Amino acid sequence: MNExxxxxxxxxxxxxxxxxxxxxxxxxxxxxxxxSGIFNYAQGVMALFAAMTLVGIQNGQVPFAHLIxxxxxxxxxxxxxxxxxxxxxxxxxxxxVLLAWMVQRFVFRHLVGQExxxxxxxxxxxxxFLEGVADLxxxxxxxxxxxxxxxxxxxxxxxxxxxxxxxxxxxxxxxxIDNLDIVATIVAAILVIGLIVFAQxxxxxxxxxxxxxDHQAALSVGVSLNFIWVLVWSLAGFVALVAGIxxxxxxxxxxxxxxxxxxxLPVLMLGGFTSIPGAIVGGLIIGVGEKLFEFLIGAxxxxxxxxxxxxxxxxxxxxxxxxQGLFGEKIIERV
Amino acid sequence: xxxxxxxxxSTTYAEDxxxxxxxxxxxxxxxxxxxxxxxxxxxxxxxxxNSLLLPFLIYAIAxxxxxxxxGYCGQVSLGTGGFxxxxxYACYKFMTGVDIWWGGELLFRLPEFNIFFSVIMGxxxxxxxxxxxxxxxxxxxxxxxxxxxxxxxxxxxxxxxRVAWFYNYSASGQxxxxxxxxxxxxxxxxxxxxxxxxxxxxxxxxxxxxIARNLTRGASGRKWMAIRxxxxxxxxxxxxxxxxxxxxxxxxxxxxxxxxxxxxxxxLGAVExxxxxxxxxxxxxxxMIIIGGLGSIFGSFAGAAFLVLLPVALxxxxxxxxxxxxxxxxxxQLVIVGLLIIVFLIAEPHGINQLWRVAKEKLRLWPFPH
Numbered sequence: 001m002n003e004x005x006x007x008x009x010x011x012x013x014x015x016x017x018x019x020x021x022x023x024x025x026x027x028x029x030x031x032x033x034x035x036s037g038i039f040n041y042a043q044g045v046m047a048l049f050a051a052m053t054l055v056g057i058q059n060g061q062v063p064f065a066h067l068i069x070x071x072x073x074x075x076x077x078x079x080x081x082x083x084x085x086x087x088x089x090x091x092x093x094x095x096x097v098l099l100a101w102m103v104q105r106f107v108f109r110h111l112v113g114q115e116x117x118x119x120x121x122x123x124x125x126x127x128x129f130l131e132g133v134a135d136l137x138x139x140x141x142x143x144x145x146x147x148x149x150x151x152x153x154x155x156x157x158x159x160x161x162x163x164x165x166x167x168x169x170x171x172x173x174x175x176x177i178d179n180l181d182i183v184a185t186i187v188a189a190i191l192v193i194g195l196i197v198f199a200q201x202x203x204x205x206x207x208x209x210x211x212x213x214d215h216q217a218a219l220s221v222g223v224s225l226n227f228i229w230v231l232v233w234s235l236a237g238f239v240a241l242v243a244g245i246x247x248x249x250x251x252x253x254x255x256x257x258x259x260x261x262x263x264x265l266p267v268l269m270l271g272g273f274t275s276i277p278g279a280i281v282g283g284l285i286i287g288v289g290e291k292l293f294e295f296l297i298g299a300x301x302x303x304x305x306x307x308x309x310x311x312x313x314x315x316x317x318x319x320x321x322x323x324q325g326l327f328g329e330k331i332i333e334r335v
Numbered sequence: 336x337x338x339x340x341x342x343x344x345s346t347t348y349a350e351d352x353x354x355x356x357x358x359x360x361x362x363x364x365x366x367x368x369x370x371x372x373x374x375x376x377x378x379x380x381x382x383x384x385n386s387l388l389l390p391f392l393i394y395a396i397a398x399x400x401x402x403x404x405x406g407y408c409g410q411v412s413l414g415t416g417g418f419x420x421x422x423x424y425a426c427y428k429f430m431t432g433v434d435i436w437w438g439g440e441l442l443f444r445l446p447e448f449n450i451f452f453s454v455i456m457g458x459x460x461x462x463x464x465x466x467x468x469x470x471x472x473x474x475x476x477x478x479x480x481x482x483x484x485x486x487x488x489x490x491x492x493x494x495x496x497r498v499a500w501f502y503n504y505s506a507s508g509q510x511x512x513x514x515x516x517x518x519x520x521x522x523x524x525x526x527x528x529x530x531x532x533x534x535x536x537x538x539x540x541x542x543x544x545x546i547a548r549n550l551t552r553g554a555s556g557r558k559w560m561a562i563r564x565x566x567x568x569x570x571x572x573x574x575x576x577x578x579x580x581x582x583x584x585x586x587x588x589x590x591x592x593x594x595x596x597x598x599x600x601x602x603l604g605a606v607e608x609x610x611x612x613x614x615x616x617x618x619x620x621x622x623m624i625i626i627g628g629l630g631s632i633f634g635s636f637a638g639a640a641f642l643v644l645l646p647v648a649l650x651x652x653x654x655x656x657x658x659x660x661x662x663x664x665x666x667x668q669l670v671i672v673g674l675l676i677i678v679f680l681i682a683e684p685h686g687i688n689q690l691w692r693v694a695k696e697k698l699r700l701w702p703f704p705h
Contacts, residue, residue, distance in 0.1 A: 039478050067663055110681040117411055120478050121625055122680045124618065129673025135666040262614070265482045308493050312486030319475045319483060 011295045012288055017181040019287020020188045021250075024243035025264040026271065026279035027192070028236040033273050034212040035232040038108065039120045042127035044261020046096070046237055049134040051244030053095050056138040057088040063137045089241070096237030097230075104230045127261075184246045191242055192280060195235070199276075204231060212274075266315035271326055278327030286311045354548055371537060376530035384529035389602045391643045392536040393594050398623040398635035399547045400590025405621070406630035407551055408583035409563030410472050414484035416616035417491035418588050420608050421464045422595030424501045426457035427510045430523075430600070431503060450515040450522050450600065454539065457596030458589040464491070465588020472580050476566070488614055495608040511605035523600045532601050539597060543590050548632050550586060559583050560630075591620075622672060626679050628688025637687040645671070 025043055032040045056063065060082050083091070107126060111119055199205040210218040211228045219225060247260060263286070271282025290310040297306070343358050345351040355361040379388065397415060404410050429448040434441060448456060468487040472480050495501050502510045514524030521527050522535050550556050558579040561569035570576050599606050606612070619642065627638020646668055653664035683689055697704070 066660075071657075071659075107677055107681070114680075114684075117477055117481075118680055118684065120411075120481070121621070122677055124621075125673045125676025125680065127673070128618075128669050128676065132666045132669030132671075132673060136663065136670065262485065265485065269479060269482055305493060305497065309486060309489035312482070312489055316471060316483045316486040319479060320471055323475050323479065 008292075008295070011291050013181070015288035015291030016284055017184060017287070018291065019284035020181075020185050021243060021247055021260065021283075022263050022267045022287055023280045023283025024188055024191070024239060024246065025260055026267040026283055027195070027276065028239040028243070029264060029268055030273065030276055030279045031195075031232055031236045031239065035208055036108070036211075036229055037116060037119070038123065039116065039273070040236065041120060041123040041261065042130055043236065043240060044259065044264065045127040045130045045134070046099075046240035047244035047247065047261070049099075049130050049244075050092055050096055050237065050241035051248040052134045052138045054088055054092045054241070054245065055248070057083050057091050058085060061138060066139055067136050089245075092241055093238060096241055097234045100233030100237050101230050103233055104226065108229065109226070187242060187246070188280075191239065192276065195239075196276065204228075208232060263311055266311040269315040270318055272324055275327035281326065286314065289314060354552075368541070371541075372534075376534055379529055379533060381529050384533050385602075386647060387643060388533055389536055391640055392533075392540045393597045393602055394620065394623060394639040394643060395540055395636050396543045396594035396597070397591050397620045398627065398639045399543050399632065400587045400594065401620050402624045402627075402630065402632070402635045403547060403551065403559070403590070404583050404587035406624055406628075406634075407556060407563060408559040408580065408587075409566075410469075410580060410583060411478065411481040412484040412587075413481050413614070413617045413621065414468060414487035414491075415591055415620045416612040416614055417488040418461050418465055418591040419595030419598060419616060420491055420495055420612035421461040421588075422457035422592030423599035423606060423612065424495050424510065424608075425460035425592065426453045426596035426600055427503075427512070428501070429453040429456040430515060431513065434500075436500070449517065450535075451517055453515075454593055454596040454600065458593040461592025461595065462585045462589040465584045465591070466581050469581055469584030469588075472584065473577060485614075488617055492608050492612060507607075509605050509607050510599065512600045515600075523604065525604065527601075536597055536601055539593055543593065544632060544636075547586075547590070551632070555579075555582055555586075563630075622676060624686075625676060626686055628686030629684075631685075631688040633691065634686050634688035637691065641687065642672070 025047060028043045028046070029040055032038055032043075055061075062068070103126065107122060108119070111122055197205075199209055207218070207223045208228055208231065210221070210223055211225060215225065218228075243260075264283075267279065267282040267286050269282075270285060271278030271280070290307045293310050294306050340357050340359075343356075345356070353361075355364055375388075397419060401412065401415055404412050429445070430450060430453040432447045433445040435443055464487075468484065471483050475483055496508065499508075502508055505511075512523040514526075515522055517535065520531050522531060551559070558569070558574045559582075561572070561574050562576060562579045562583075566576055569579070595612065598611070603611060623638035623642050624635060625638070626641055627636070628634025649664055649668050649671070650661075653659045653667065654661055679686055
């Protein structure tokens, strides 16, 4: 196969994979936005927080060890055990649920009925707070994240080798695909299907959609707003955890993880704030678009690193012509 | 809020409409000005100027600018860092003489501008860029606009990083301010007297505050506030949204550009764009106006003072008194700032300005509160 073509394919595949991760973060945004009208800027930091908590629990780190040492002059770092990945993930989910409850109880219950922009700024504050807490709890250095599925070593022995061989040049075309990317795609697909099934066919899911549709009507038929909001924030926390694991396995758990939240914003604008398929499609478009633009135009003609702004510019141009996004509900203004 | 007070008579319209109608407020304002202009320059040393006063004055200008856009006109912007960068780079280019190239040849070179006019030009250029990026605000609103302004932030920072013309092809990719003087007194460069840098920034801060105050209580300010409160209703009563929003973007960017120019030329001396004018700066200035008070001039100053003081105070308490490592203090600072934002949004959405106003009212009536 032609070399240039192979490169282009690899770029597209890479873009698709990055897009999957953007889409995962964007998914968390959409969940919360649909149910409570809160535009949750802290989603990316939640992913960071979840990933750091996971690593911390896995390695048996003492939370706030650094701070405790500084205050009391002690020298504690680790409990001296390590937790199995699966258990650690369960614990982390529990932490995210607790976090969801606290956010709901201590922040947004007091802000009900405020303007959307005020809620948005509150989530920016929340993002700062969470980032500081995560750093204090687990330390801010770069941590490798080693979950079995990232390494592919929980598969049977022969299967892993077979997968490696097949993906090394993708069925003889010469295109290289990372195992991790395939895992990420499959997990994301399962997650999306699971969320859709949950929203469509379970009692809680229906209640969630009812709240998304109309708060007061939902209240009047006996749906507990508080419970639904905690539920939604927990779900978003879970999605953040998945995104955090994917991204962390790829490039380690570090601060830049929270910056993908910013990348998720143009994804949302492209896909529409209220649409789950929109988040996925938007994520893929942005992922492929920025990689292709960098490859075809950015690197040869503009001096590179166009990935930093391409997504925002695309969203900006897009918004001027279609303010509600690809799949969003039409914006109707009433006086 | 008390606008008038017993025994405080005005006999002319001019007196009736002045900025500080209460005599006590007016005198307090004069005293603050007097201390800032006449007393402070004689007593400050290097530490005070560089770690407190200069950042306070410069951030106060940026906060004023952003407050006009967000607090008065209701258009949320996250592009402050990018606009400050425009001010800084424009100031740099005008300081060192703008060179225009065409087809590989030097077409012409402007003479080097005086530092004062360079800073002004920094503001003017930023105003132009701000209007360009403000154009989408006519179609998109709320946090859609906030995200759109992120485009400005990232694009501008990238532009100044990649296009060598902006940093005069220097090898490091940084811009550093050459020595420039005003009336023979050094303003920029490594060997500036603290009081000179302080006074230079103070002039701009006072001028900005006076301009901002008068703009916001005049016709244009009322139009901005009408747009903020309800844009459709404002349009129906005859406010042109195009003009109102774009003038808000223009004035706001002008101030932010000036603060960026000062930040680079007087305060830091040399900047690397991603570091000095990154997205964190945008949030910092936004936090200043949230904490200080959206839609208030005093609030911009209070918020700037608060967020400049906070890290310094934390450092003094944490590192110097308790002997904690600096990274813990930095993380604690994040936690505290985040908490403060949330607490202010919940408890006092109008910020420090409102606290100050309530305190003043209580003190006026004290000890007979009825």
